[in-house]
Structure formats: structure tokens, C-alpha cells
Amino acid sequence: MPRDLFEDLVNAAPLAVPPMPAAFNRRVHQRLNSRLLAGQLFDLAFKGLAYSFVHLGLALAGLFVFTCTGRFDRPDTPQGDPLS
Numbered sequence: 893m894p895r896d897l898f899e900d901l902v903n904a905a906p907l908a909v910p911p912m913p914a915a916f917n918r919r920v921h922q923r924l925n926s927r928l929l930a931g932q933l934f935d936l937a938f939k940g941l942a943y944s945f946v947h948l949g950l951a952l953a954g955l956f957v958f959t960c961t962g963r964f965d966r967p968d969t970p971q972g973d974p975l976s
Contacts, residue, residue, distance in 0.1 A: 958964050 954964070
């Protein structure tokens with residue numbers, strides 16, 4: 893007959909577990925929330941904004957080139973394409 897591991901642990905625990913502090917959940921939530929907020933702000937500042945600035949810069953550079961030359965050069969179109 894297999895033995896139940898959890899019952900063995902309950903029966904083998906000679907020490908009483910102290911009660912949980914009243915402000916335990918509040919302290920955990922405050923530490924966790926501040927770390928989550930810091931992580932999300934870091935992600936926004938160094939990934940999201942950088943990504944959007946690069947793509948905005950590429951669009952503005954394309955607008956500048958089109959304004960100066962009158963041509964919209966796309967590297968993914970063949971040279972004989974009439975739309976390029």
C-alpha cells in the first residue's frame with residue numbers, strides 16, 4: 893500500500909507554525925507592485941519607446957528622401973516595377 897507523503901509530513905512536524913503577521917499581505921503587495929511597476933517602466937522606456945523612435949525615424953527619413961528626390965525607393969521591389 894503506497895504511503896501518502898503529505899500525511900507523513902504533517903505527522904512528522906514536531907514544531908508549531910507561528911501565525912502569519914497581520915500586515916504580511918500588505919507588505920508583499922507593496923514590494924511586488926513597486927517591482928512590477930519598475931520593470932514595466934523599464935520595458936517601456938528601453939524597448940517600446942526605442943522601437944517606436946526607430947520606426948518614426950525611418951518614416952521621417954523616407955519622407956525627407958521622397959520630398960528631395962521625388963522617388964520612393966523601396967528595397968523590396970524589383971527594378972522594372974512601374975510602381976517604384
